[in-house]
Amino acid sequence: MNIVKLSYKNIATKPLQTFLTVLILSLSIGLLLGVKQLNKVFESQLQQSLNGVDMVVGAKGSPLQLVLSAVLHIDNPTGNISFTEAKKIAKGRYIEEAIPISIGDNYKGYKLVGTTLGFIDLHKTSLENGKVFEKPFEVILGNAVAKNLNLKVGDTFNSAHGMIENALESHDENPLKVVGILKSTQNVIDRLIVTNLESIWHMHEHENSSEVHNHEDDEITALLVKFSNKMGLLRLPRMINKDTQFQAALPKYELDKLFQFTAIATKSITWIAFAILFVSGISMFVSLYRMVKERAKELALVRTYGASRNTLIKLVFSQGFIIGMFSYIIGVLLAFFGIQAVFTSVKNTYKQQIYLLEFPQDILELLLFIFGIIIIATLMAIRPIFKMDISKILSNEN
Amino acid sequence: MLQTANLSFSYLNSASFHFPNIELQNNEHLLILGESGIGKTTLLHLLAGILTPQKGEIVINDKTITNLNSKKLDIYRGKNIGLVFQNTTVISSLSVYENLEARLYFSKVSSQKKVIDDILQQLDLTEVKNQKPNTLSTGQLQRLGIALGVIHRPKIILADEPTSSLDDKNCDLVIKLLKSQAKKSDANLIIITHDQRIKNSFDNTLVL
Numbered sequence: 074m075n076i077v078k079l080s081y082k083n084i085a086t087k088p089l090q091t092f093l094t095v096l097i098l099s100l101s102i103g104l105l106l107g108v109k110q111l112n113k114v115f116e117s118q119l120q121q122s123l124n125g126v127d128m129v130v131g132a133k134g135s136p137l138q139l140v141l142s143a144v145l146h147i148d149n150p151t152g153n154i155s156f157t158e159a160k161k162i163a164k165g166r167y168i169e170e171a172i173p174i175s176i177g178d179n180y181k182g183y184k185l186v187g188t189t190l191g192f193i194d195l196h197k198t199s200l201e202n203g204k205v206f207e208k209p210f211e212v213i214l215g216n217a218v219a220k221n222l223n224l225k226v227g228d229t230f231n232s233a234h235g236m237i238e239n240a241l242e243s244h245d246e247n248p249l250k251v252v253g254i255l256k257s258t259q260n261v262i263d264r265l266i267v268t269n270l271e272s273i274w275h276m277h278e279h280e281n282s283s284e285v286h287n288h289e290d291d292e293i294t295a296l297l298v299k300f301s302n303k304m305g306l307l308r309l310p311r312m313i314n315k316d317t318q319f320q321a322a323l324p325k326y327e328l329d330k331l332f333q334f335t336a337i338a339t340k341s342i343t344w345i346a347f348a349i350l351f352v353s354g355i356s357m358f359v360s361l362y363r364m365v366k367e368r369a370k371e372l373a374l375v376r377t378y379g380a381s382r383n384t385l386i387k388l389v390f391s392q393g394f395i396i397g398m399f400s401y402i403i404g405v406l407l408a409f410f411g412i413q414a415v416f417t418s419v420k421n422t423y424k425q426q427i428y429l430l431e432f433p434q435d436i437l438e439l440l441l442f443i444f445g446i447i448i449i450a451t452l453m454a455i456r457p458i459f460k461m462d463i464s465k466i467l468s469n470e471n
Numbered sequence: 472m473l474q475t476a477n478l479s480f481s482y483l484n485s486a487s488f489h490f491p492n493i494e495l496q497n498n499e500h501l502l503i504l505g506e507s508g509i510g511k512t513t514l515l516h517l518l519a520g521i522l523t524p525q526k527g528e529i530v531i532n533d534k535t536i537t538n539l540n541s542k543k544l545d546i547y548r549g550k551n552i553g554l555v556f557q558n559t560t561v562i563s564s565l566s567v568y569e570n571l572e573a574r575l576y577f578s579k580v581s582s583q584k585k586v587i588d589d590i591l592q593q594l595d596l597t598e599v600k601n602q603k604p605n606t607l608s609t610g611q612l613q614r615l616g617i618a619l620g621v622i623h624r625p626k627i628i629l630a631d632e633p634t635s636s637l638d639d640k641n642c643d644l645v646i647k648l649l650k651s652q653a654k655k656s657d658a659n660l661i662i663i664t665h666d667q668r669i670k671n672s673f674d675n676t677l678v679l
Contacts, residue, residue, distance in 0.1 A: 074572035082564040374560045378577035379549010464516040
């Protein structure tokens with residue numbers, strides 16, 4: 074026999090009350106942990122995917138859509154722009170590097186990006202095996218693409234027109250040949266198929282075969298720009314938006330706006346979770362307080378056995394601790410499996426593998442918080458123990 | 472050995488109780504008789520260290536328990552005093568066996584299975600040792616109360632109205648059990664009651 078065993082036995086005599094307390098406490102823990110983790114993971118994932126791109130130049134439209142499509146590759150492009158005109162911008166002052174990209178095709182849902190080799194350097198990765206593309210229709214696969222589609226160097230495939238899997242508009246005349254596979258980055262490039270711009274132009278040239286190809290007409294989707302100094306940030310976006318037919322979008326600014334918008338939802342859920350946590354803290358207090366009041370005679374008896382007042386306090390705390398820790402474990406498991414379900418859904422939809430971020434740190438922080446709730450609930454519930462008149466309780470009952 | 476001297480106690484806004492001196496040698500028993508409201512239970516709680524007297528002292532085996540601080544008194548009470556109540560009080564969430572385990576645990580007496588099994592056997596409770604107290608008969612519950620009062624081999628066994636609600640047959644049985652357990656524990660047995668039926672069972676009687 075010990076205090077923990079006695080506490081457990083006491084709790085077990087009130088299954089419904091204990092179940093309700095554990096249920097709401099674990100739900101609030103799961104919600105808090107889940108929302109915090111998802112918020113952190115998505116924010117980090119998106120920020121990380123920017124890869125130092127300071128500005129995106131593309132067709133007029135929604136600046137957020139331009140960023141989402143050209144940088145994060147999770148939306149449709151706003152349109153195409155003239156490559157000739159884009160090159161003029163790329164040669165301008167304040168620009169350290171400008172990488173053209175052309176998107177609009179896919180293979181089994183994985184997006185095909187026509188670009189230069191600078192795109193690979195931009196994403197801070199290199200070849201795991203094979204070589205870089207040298208000719209049109211040679212492609213390098215992102216690590217996740219190669220793994221998920223079981224493709225290797227030397228394999229060929231036909232891409233399809235559009236951003237989603239579509240067998241009806243397949244570019245059958247121009248099979249793409251895998252010449253290299255990139256190292257994993259846990260970043261957006263893992264789920265992209267990279268080729269040169271010419272591949273994209275030749276594939277779509279075929280669609281308009283009656284026309285004579287004119288390189289003046291070549292188009293790209295966007296230009297990914299890195300500024301050489303801060304003056305670029307101050308001058309270029311305004312200049313492009315005012316003086317050209319293109320639009321310039323600042324990824325950091327657009328994503329901050331997006332986070333501000335999503336923060337309203339996550340903050341609301343977080344406050345709801347805190348409200349539930351508060352209610353569950355009260356529920357725990359009521360549960361412990363009722364135990365102290367209803368079992369006053371038994372507690373007085375235990376005092377006659379030689380237990381000190383501190384021992385009774387330990388007994389109450391122990392009951393709170395068991396309820397709190399049990400709820401905590403269930404809450405963490407709920408959060409973990411909930412997050413994994415969201416990650417799986419994201420992977421299926423966006424082909425992007427996401428991993429937990431600082432999860433042990435989050436669960437440890439929440440553990441301290443729950444521990445605080447247990448202590449407060451216990452401190453409030455033990456008041457009758459200090460006022461306990463053992464003699465009176467035992468006399469009245471006998 | 473138990474000695475009290477000039478014990479008095481008063482409840483808030485109530486009359487004071489002044490108790491006669493008591494002196495018991497080892498293994499000696501005492502029956503304290505008195506009408507309701509005379510302070511019998513108060514005296515029992517003073518002897519148990521549950522109440523602290525305003526005046527006077529209690530010495531048990533040369534130790535003045537009225538001088539002990541709260542913490543030491545808790546420990547002393549747990550190890551040396553055994554209380555038996557008229558209506559048996561137990562921990563309802565524990566089985567018979569676990570109640571006896573808890574008694575030893577809180578008294579800081581090492582819990583030995585053999586000690587518990589022996590007392591269960593002596594008091595004919597072995598068959599119900601895994602049952603919860605609310606499933607026991609009145610007689611079984613009363614025997615459990617005695618077991619809880621004596622299992623830790625206290626120096627003093629204090630019984631508060633242990634026979635008041637019993638018929639003559641069970642009244643005799645309970646007194647015999649208490650005496651035999653006191654003998655086994657080498658303890659003083661003090662019974663307070665207003666039940667005149669047990670007067671003849673004791674040589675040493677104090678009327679309040």
